[in-house]
Amino acid sequence: MDRILIGHGSGGKLTSDLIKGVFLEHLKSPILRQLTDAARIKVTKKDLAFSTDSYVVKPIFFPGGDIGSLSIFGTVNDLLMMGARPLVVSWGLIIEEGFSINLLEKITKSVAYAAKQSNVEVVTADTKVVEKGDADGVYINTSGIGQILDGVRLSAKSIRPQDKIIINGSLGDHGIAILGQRKELNFEFRIKSDSAPLNNLILGLLKNSKRFSSNAIRFMRDPTRGGLATTLNEIAQLTGLGIVIDEQNVPIKKSVKAACDILGLDPFYIANEGKVVLIVDKDKSEKILEIMKSLAGGRESRIIGEVSSQHKGKVILKTIVGGSRILDMLVSDPIPRIC
Amino acid sequence: MDRILIGHGSGGKLTSDLIKGVFLEHLKSPILRQLTDAARIKVTKKDLAFSTDSYVVKPIFFPGGDIGSLSIFGTVNDLLMMGARPLVVSWGLIIEEGFSINLLEKITKSVAYAAKQSNVEVVTADTKVVEKGDADGVYINTSGIGQILDGVRLSAKSIRPQDKIIINGSLGDHGIAILGQRKELNFEFRIKSDSAPLNNLILGLLKNSKRFSSNAIRFMRDPTRGGLATTLNEIAQLTGLGIVIDEQNVPIKKSVKAACDILGLDPFYIANEGKVVLIVDKDKSEKILEIMKSLAGGRESRIIGEVSSQHKGKVILKTIVGGSRILDMLVSDPIPRIC
Numbered sequence: 001m002d003r004i005l006i007g008h009g010s011g012g013k014l015t016s017d018l019i020k021g022v023f024l025e026h027l028k029s030p031i032l033r034q035l036t037d038a039a040r041i042k043v044t045k046k047d048l049a050f051s052t053d054s055y056v057v058k059p060i061f062f063p064g065g066d067i068g069s070l071s072i073f074g075t076v077n078d079l080l081m082m083g084a085r086p087l088v089v090s091w092g093l094i095i096e097e098g099f100s101i102n103l104l105e106k107i108t109k110s111v112a113y114a115a116k117q118s119n120v121e122v123v124t125a126d127t128k129v130v131e132k133g134d135a136d137g138v139y140i141n142t143s144g145i146g147q148i149l150d151g152v153r154l155s156a157k158s159i160r161p162q163d164k165i166i167i168n169g170s171l172g173d174h175g176i177a178i179l180g181q182r183k184e185l186n187f188e189f190r191i192k193s194d195s196a197p198l199n200n201l202i203l204g205l206l207k208n209s210k211r212f213s214s215n216a217i218r219f220m221r222d223p224t225r226g227g228l229a230t231t232l233n234e235i236a237q238l239t240g241l242g243i244v245i246d247e248q249n250v251p252i253k254k255s256v257k258a259a260c261d262i263l264g265l266d267p268f269y270i271a272n273e274g275k276v277v278l279i280v281d282k283d284k285s286e287k288i289l290e291i292m293k294s295l296a297g298g299r300e301s302r303i304i305g306e307v308s309s310q311h312k313g314k315v316i317l318k319t320i321v322g323g324s325r326i327l328d329m330l331v332s333d334p335i336p337r338i339c
Numbered sequence: 340m341d342r343i344l345i346g347h348g349s350g351g352k353l354t355s356d357l358i359k360g361v362f363l364e365h366l367k368s369p370i371l372r373q374l375t376d377a378a379r380i381k382v383t384k385k386d387l388a389f390s391t392d393s394y395v396v397k398p399i400f401f402p403g404g405d406i407g408s409l410s411i412f413g414t415v416n417d418l419l420m421m422g423a424r425p426l427v428v429s430w431g432l433i434i435e436e437g438f439s440i441n442l443l444e445k446i447t448k449s450v451a452y453a454a455k456q457s458n459v460e461v462v463t464a465d466t467k468v469v470e471k472g473d474a475d476g477v478y479i480n481t482s483g484i485g486q487i488l489d490g491v492r493l494s495a496k497s498i499r500p501q502d503k504i505i506i507n508g509s510l511g512d513h514g515i516a517i518l519g520q521r522k523e524l525n526f527e528f529r530i531k532s533d534s535a536p537l538n539n540l541i542l543g544l545l546k547n548s549k550r551f552s553s554n555a556i557r558f559m560r561d562p563t564r565g566g567l568a569t570t571l572n573e574i575a576q577l578t579g580l581g582i583v584i585d586e587q588n589v590p591i592k593k594s595v596k597a598a599c600d601i602l603g604l605d606p607f608y609i610a611n612e613g614k615v616v617l618i619v620d621k622d623k624s625e626k627i628l629e630i631m632k633s634l635a636g637g638r639e640s641r642i643i644g645e646v647s648s649q650h651k652g653k654v655i656l657k658t659i660v661g662g663s664r665i666l667d668m669l670v671s672d673p674i675p676r677i678c
Contacts, residue, residue, distance in 0.1 A: 005671065006671065006672055006675045007670065007671025007672050009564075009672065009675065009676075010564060010565060010669055010670075010671050010672035010675070011563065011564025011565035011569055011610075011669065011672075012564075012565045012569050012608075012668055012669025012670055012671060012672070013668045013669060013670045013671075014670060014671055015564075015565075016668070035573075035577075036420070036421060037390060037416075037417040037418075037420040037421060037560060037561065038388040038389055038390030038417050038418050038420065038421045038423065038483070038485065039388065039389040039390065040386060040387070040388055040421060040487060041386070041387050041388075041389055042386060042387075043382075043387060047379060047380075047381055048379070048380050048381075048382060048484075049377040049378065049379055049380075050377055050378040050380055050427060050429060050462060050463055050484060051376060051377030051378065051429070051463055052429030052430070052431045052463050052464065052465050052480065052482055053431065053465045054431045054432070054433050054465055054467045054480060055467075056433060056467045056469050056473075077376075078376035078377045079376075079377050081375070081376040081377065082375060082376060082377045082379055084377065088389060090389065090390070090391030090482050091391070092391045092392065092393045092431075092480045092482070093393070094393050094395060094433070094478055123389060124389055124390055124391050125391065126391050126392045126393055126480075128393045128394075128395045128478075128676075129675070130395050130475060130478075130675075130676060131475075131675065131676075133472070134395075134474065134475040135473065135474055135475075135478075136469060136470075136473040136474075139433055139467075139469075139474075139478070141391065141393060141431045141465075141480035141482070143391055143429050143431070143480070143482035144377070145387075145389060145484065146377070148379060221376060222376065224350065225348075225349060225350025225351075225354075226349060226350035226351045226354075230350055230351050234374075238374075269351075271350075329351055329352045329355070330349055330350065330351025330352060331346065331349075331351055331352040331353060332344065332345065332346025332349050332351065332352075332353055333345055333346050333348065333349035333350075333351070336345045336348065336349070336468070336469075336470065337348075337467075337469060337470075
């Protein structure tokens with residue numbers, strides 16, 4: 001058994017062999033192991049976050065990660081954006097007939113390790129197999145449940161003019177890492193994806209929220225597909241307010257900048273997988289920044305701009321050379337299948 | 340805009356247009372409408388069921404249903420099998436570039452209607468687009484959360500010898516309906532899929548559970564992929580007990596039987612999408628049967644066999660002609676991409 005057969009998706013003995021021989025070897029959840037139609041889970045509080053994402057990244061292995069770890073971190077980060085502690089995730093596979101079982105095991109191991117790092121349990125799963133040519137290797141859906149922390153109520157509606165905008169690090173690493181692999185370009189610096197769980201940073205920050213005030217953090221979103229520009233445009237639209245960004249304060253690695261220049265891409269539109277944008281009360285912004293910098297995943301945090309009562313519904317970039325331009329919403333994809 | 344472009348999966352403006360122009364037109368959840376990274380949901384009790392399933396059915400429209408309604412009913416039924424009231428579901432799309440937006444709207448409408456029928460809300464969603472040739476039209480993942488009813492604790496561990504086995508209707512309708520479409524056979528009777536939500540039946544039955552006793556229903560499972568034979572084998576393996584089925588009591592429609600005969604298929608291995616197998620206390624089995632027959636989706640319920648202390652770990656079929664044979668677990672797929 002070294003290749004996926006159509007029968008591995010049959011629900012019969014081959015499926016069972018795959019589940020026991022590969023998945024349960026690495027995913028050790030006692031809940032998953034019961035192989036019931038759904039997972040039975042306990043939560044101790046009443047407000048939950050529930051998120052879903054499908055992962056179709058190409059290639060499935062890339063510098064800094066793979067589709068397995070990405071499928072965990074991506075969903076975990078979406079839960080964290082709601083102010084929730086991620087608890088459990090599901091794992092739904094759509095596999096192309098003929099896919100290597102060895103690679104599937106490698107992906108499963110990566111999922112197991114990523115789940116451990118993110119402190120979540122894979123409690124329910126599903127496997128489908130489609131005929132050769134009807135998928136590209138493997139696609140994964142990960143849905144997740146998290147418990148919203150007491151007193152946390154993040155909402156775009158609470159955003160006010162003069163609120164500060166913070167990002168926890170440099171733009172575009174993930175997208176350029178993927179693109180570098182796909183086009184087999186020879187960058188001088190090998191660029192690694194920033195794919196990572198934001199648990200330590202977000203939960204650490206929220207735990208410290210008594211040091212500022214419970215509503216000082218207005219809103220969080222991870223700038224994945226569409227990049228920072230798209231995330232900021234979404235916020236501008238949700239609030240009806242303007243957003244002004246200082247280009248000189250936005251961290252972009254030289255290697256990423258060089259790659260973008262060569263490829264004619266704008267790093268503001270490139271996907272990130274370990275970044276978060278926070279909108280915070282200006283009076284507490286320095287305190288929040290200080291706490292973020294003290295936490296893993298937050299050391300390179302910076303204030304990059306602010307919310308404005310002008311430029312309603314728009315994102316303005318004050319450029320390094322002293323001008324300003326509108327950062328529009330992404331229309332189509334500079335890099336498809338980035339996640 | 341009549342075809343899916345790669346940019347519809349970009350996370351940018353085209354994605355936003357698709358979400359607003361198609362999905363939110365039909366999926367009216369106020370929670371979904373917030374377009375946050377995850378849904379914030381309230382549950383009033385502590386024990387939850389969490390399930391995931393991907394749907395790759397081919398063709399995506401078939402007599403009695405389509406991939407949209409199937410993606411809701413399938414996940415809803417898995418939650419019900421845990422004794423849970425389905426509450427919310429996620430909806431994750433992987434769409435092939437070039438797919439018709441008109442068809443996507445038709446599927447979305449079907450999802451909206453199926454969710455209404457099943458009394459669940461689509462609260463979080465995701466759209467990915469892959470290049471032409473890298474999927475077959477559209478694949479859907481639906482994960483769901485349900486609230487386990489008070490006092491309900493279904494478990495294969497509670498199954499005892501002499502327990503009765505009940506099914507709520509005829510075998511194989513879904514699989515044969517799909518196969519009939521795919522191979523363009525001309526069956527004399529057009530066979531419709533049994534795809535349906537089991538809410539009324541299961542919640543109605545559990546609500547009446549004071550009329551038998553709380554642990555009289557030991558276990559439930561829906562015989563989908565792999566059919567009744569596979570479900571019963573799973574139960575035999577989980578319990579280590581034997582299962583004996585009377586073939587003459589197992590309902591199979593004449594048209595399905597005829598189709599199976601022509602195609603050399605065994606209806607015991609064909610997928611169902613609106614059926615449930617219950618294992619119940621023999622002393623309460625007639626009472627449970629009576630209640631099931633009074634409920635929508637349960638009118639054709641029958642006792643089809645019993646659990647045995649003999650034939651450990653095996654499923655035995657007592658045939659109509661008076662013999663008996665082992666119903667083994669399905670090894671591979673008689674009909675791939677059935678769900």
